[in-house]
Amino acid sequence: MASVLLVLGLPLASFLAIALVRPLRRRGRAAGWVGITAMIVALAEALRTWLGSTRGTVILPWLPGDGGPMATVGLLLDDLSAPMLVLVTLVSLLVQMYSLAYLHDEPMPSLGRYYAYQSLFAFSMLGLVLSPTYLQMFVFWELVGLCSYLLIGYWYTRPAAARAALKAFWTTKLGDLGFIAGIVMLWSATGTFEFDALFRMAREQTLPLEGLATIMFLIYLGAAGKSAQFPLHVWLPDAMEGPTPVSALIHAATMVTAGVFLVARSEPLFVLVPGVLALIARVGAFTALLAATMACVESDIKRVLAYSTISQLGFMMAAAGAGAPDAGFFHLLTHGVFKALLFLGAGAVIHAVGTNDIFRMGGLWRVMPQTGVIFIVGTLALAGVWPLAGFFSKEAILAGVWAGGRSGVFVVLALTAFLTAFYMFRVVFITFFGHGHPHGEAHPHEPPWLMRGPLWLLAVLTVAIGLRFAIGGGGEHHPPGWLAALSLALAAGGFGLAWAMYGARWIPVEAVRRPLAVIDFLARRRYFLDAIYGAIYRGVMLGFARLIGWIDRYLVDGLLNVASAGTLRAGDALRRIQSGQAQDYVYGVAFGVLFLFVLAQWWRTP
Amino acid sequence: MTAATLGFWATAVVLLGSSLAVVLTPNLFHSVLFLAVALVATGVIFLFLAAPFLFGAQLLLYAGGVVVLVVFAIMLTEKIVGQRIRQASHGLVNGAIVAAAVFVGIVGFLVQAGPPPAARPPLSDVTAALGREIVGPYAAAFELLGVLLVAALLGALYFARED
Amino acid sequence: MPGLFAYLVVAALVFAIGLFGVLTRRNAVGILLGIELMLNAVNINLVAFARWHGDVVGLLFAMFTIAITVAEVAVGLAIVIVIFRVRRTIDADRLDLLRG
Numbered sequence: 001m002a003s004v005l006l007v008l009g010l011p012l013a014s015f016l017a018i019a020l021v022r023p024l025r026r027r028g029r030a031a032g033w034v035g036i037t038a039m040i041v042a043l044a045e046a047l048r049t050w051l052g053s054t055r056g057t058v059i060l061p062w063l064p065g066d067g068g069p070m071a072t073v074g075l076l077l078d079d080l081s082a083p084m085l086v087l088v089t090l091v092s093l094l095v096q097m098y099s100l101a102y103l104h105d106e107p108m109p110s111l112g113r114y115y116a117y118q119s120l121f122a123f124s125m126l127g128l129v130l131s132p133t134y135l136q137m138f139v140f141w142e143l144v145g146l147c148s149y150l151l152i153g154y155w156y157t158r159p160a161a162a163r164a165a166l167k168a169f170w171t172t173k174l175g176d177l178g179f180i181a182g183i184v185m186l187w188s189a190t191g192t193f194e195f196d197a198l199f200r201m202a203r204e205q206t207l208p209l210e211g212l213a214t215i216m217f218l219i220y221l222g223a224a225g226k227s228a229q230f231p232l233h234v235w236l237p238d239a240m241e242g243p244t245p246v247s248a249l250i251h252a253a254t255m256v257t258a259g260v261f262l263v264a265r266s267e268p269l270f271v272l273v274p275g276v277l278a279l280i281a282r283v284g285a286f287t288a289l290l291a292a293t294m295a296c297v298e299s300d301i302k303r304v305l306a307y308s309t310i311s312q313l314g315f316m317m318a319a320a321g322a323g324a325p326d327a328g329f330f331h332l333l334t335h336g337v338f339k340a341l342l343f344l345g346a347g348a349v350i351h352a353v354g355t356n357d358i359f360r361m362g363g364l365w366r367v368m369p370q371t372g373v374i375f376i377v378g379t380l381a382l383a384g385v386w387p388l389a390g391f392f393s394k395e396a397i398l399a400g401v402w403a404g405g406r407s408g409v410f411v412v413l414a415l416t417a418f419l420t421a422f423y424m425f426r427v428v429f430i431t432f433f434g435h436g437h438p439h440g441e442a443h444p445h446e447p448p449w450l451m452r453g454p455l456w457l458l459a460v461l462t463v464a465i466g467l468r469f470a471i472g473g474g475g476e477h478h479p480p481g482w483l484a485a486l487s488l489a490l491a492a493g494g495f496g497l498a499w500a501m502y503g504a505r506w507i508p509v510e511a512v513r514r515p516l517a518v519i520d521f522l523a524r525r526r527y528f529l530d531a532i533y534g535a536i537y538r539g540v541m542l543g544f545a546r547l548i549g550w551i552d553r554y555l556v557d558g559l560l561n562v563a564s565a566g567t568l569r570a571g572d573a574l575r576r577i578q579s580g581q582a583q584d585y586v587y588g589v590a591f592g593v594l595f596l597f598v599l600a601q602w603w604r605t606p
Numbered sequence: 607m608t609a610a611t612l613g614f615w616a617t618a619v620v621l622l623g624s625s626l627a628v629v630l631t632p633n634l635f636h637s638v639l640f641l642a643v644a645l646v647a648t649g650v651i652f653l654f655l656a657a658p659f660l661f662g663a664q665l666l667l668y669a670g671g672v673v674v675l676v677v678f679a680i681m682l683t684e685k686i687v688g689q690r691i692r693q694a695s696h697g698l699v700n701g702a703i704v705a706a707a708v709f710v711g712i713v714g715f716l717v718q719a720g721p722p723p724a725a726r727p728p729l730s731d732v733t734a735a736l737g738r739e740i741v742g743p744y745a746a747a748f749e750l751l752g753v754l755l756v757a758a759l760l761g762a763l764y765f766a767r768e769d
Numbered sequence: 770m771p772g773l774f775a776y777l778v779v780a781a782l783v784f785a786i787g788l789f790g791v792l793t794r795r796n797a798v799g800i801l802l803g804i805e806l807m808l809n810a811v812n813i814n815l816v817a818f819a820r821w822h823g824d825v826v827g828l829l830f831a832m833f834t835i836a837i838t839v840a841e842v843a844v845g846l847a848i849v850i851v852i853f854r855v856r857r858t859i860d861a862d863r864l865d866l867l868r869g
Contacts, residue, residue: 586791629799656820657831667838679846695794695795765848
């Protein structure tokens, strides 16, 4: 477990060093190298841990209580957290390297701040993954939420970024409220936060089942907020206001998958409440389809990827809900790799042309062939083309859902898979092969090696993971034979349609859009969800706030003003009584005596 | 009606009459003289209550000391001011109402307290008993009283000295 | 011999008269005289109770009261004289140093 501690401790040490040592922070590039060095060692240790056989739990008492500690902290290393360690450290490392080139125009102090946040995020995410108790997980859960807020709002002088950061924070907080309520209720029902103890109770069927559905639903709310499940998904597209590497790391590969991780981690508890599981599966599938339709009409390359992330998270959740959490977790890992690849590739494109709008790109294949190849590898993986990583994980999910007997969910996911291929290739065709639209003043060029290196590494990994499964045929899932064919057919269909519409332009876009006008209209307006939330916020929240404000200003303040004015007046009146004439005081004494007489009459014992 | 009762009521009338004169007469000097009468009458009432020692103390300290002191004071201040001191009253009605109310309150209490117990026979030698008490259990209080008197004397001197 | 009640009522009357004097006199010496009357009334009460209970301690208290009253008069008159010197008046309604 020592190496696990090293994996966890190095990012923390790096964060503390950058945050506390002012000269280091002011020299952002140096801070960056500190963070990168820490992550390299952490990655090495994570790999050693993953490949090694050490698994287990370390628990230390935290909050003392009667009859044993109320809460504990510790580290939990198992087959769920070990690969996550590798994913988090790997993507963190690559993103930090990439950022050094991507953000080379930033002022140095600002860059130092960036690397402090990055290191803190890596620490928090690793801590979340390694948590052996719900409470500790919640602490790190909030920490990653904080880092997400800080990094989305990295360019805090931009109003859009500041707003997006707040939106992300509040929307996820809504879910977190459920999460904390759930774990507290779970604790009051069982007396423990520890996974091991809870799972043992679940196995031995000593877990109190009444109320468990509510508890697990509340915990799922937290997961839904973090993993951008409908209807709490609205923050993720806006989160793209942060720097692109941040989007790659936090809002694609790691943090947003925390919800899926949580559901996978809590699997032994979720299986006890099939109703909640069914809800998770359905919401996941619905989210996947909804996000995919929005991705089809989006013109901002990062937002397309954001919607695709939501969609893929829907896939994972659906798998977890349909009784195949390992398939969902598998997809989480592969998706983490190739979605980071896609985001970083998109970042390279944006870096080159200086815009997010795909319709202002085009013909980039000629000037950035390396980036093009990399992006296409990612696209193929996301579309689920054999033999890339995404194919196997998506097939595992479809197989799991099919085996779980959720045919409705299965159909929705299959349709989503088709749309996934379509919208990704749409981006590819428009961005890289479209007719050379004007690029403005920018002269697109290949990114520097510091950006290309991580990109190639991720591309190679995407292929290598795929090949490993293609050759090894591993995996405990044995999907029905027709499923592979169906997957490929869906991907090919999506590719074909995209090619026909945007590549070869056989089918005019209008011809497809017109029959689907309603969906097109709704999807372009994000199904009015943001508008609804806005209306709720303005109507209910602001109205309520105004009411409270009015009450405070006029009722509470008025009461206090009346009290203070009364005190002043009374004091003034009482001052006049003090005439300074001794005889007036004697009158006072006499009246006091008379009052005592009356009082004595009043209370005379009968 | 026995002689004692008759004597008591006569003394009481004198006491009340001179008291009223104290608070009502416009001449301050007369007021002081009436006070002397009232104090002597009180002393006589002490006699009726079988406390001859207190009668003596009353005559010496009050009717002697206090009245002489007050007369001195009046004459002294008149000399300072250089005119006769007026002794007017004000707010007579208010004062009368409040004083009457207090009186009614006190008497109300007395009435409610019910009939008093029968009187014990008078002590054989009150003065001797009083002396024993003073040097016995109340010796400390008595000494403190001496201290108080000295302090009052010094205080009066301090206030009144020319400076 | 009159009853206890008679003594107490007489004492209460003297007390009320003294209070009336304290409340109405405009002159500081006059007020002092009123106070003397009130203390006197208290003394009558103390002695009467001492007689009725056959307890000599009541007399003791009366004696203490007399002594303390003498001290009080001495100090009070000294104060009056000082006020005279300073303000040339002893009209109580013109003495309002305690005014709030």
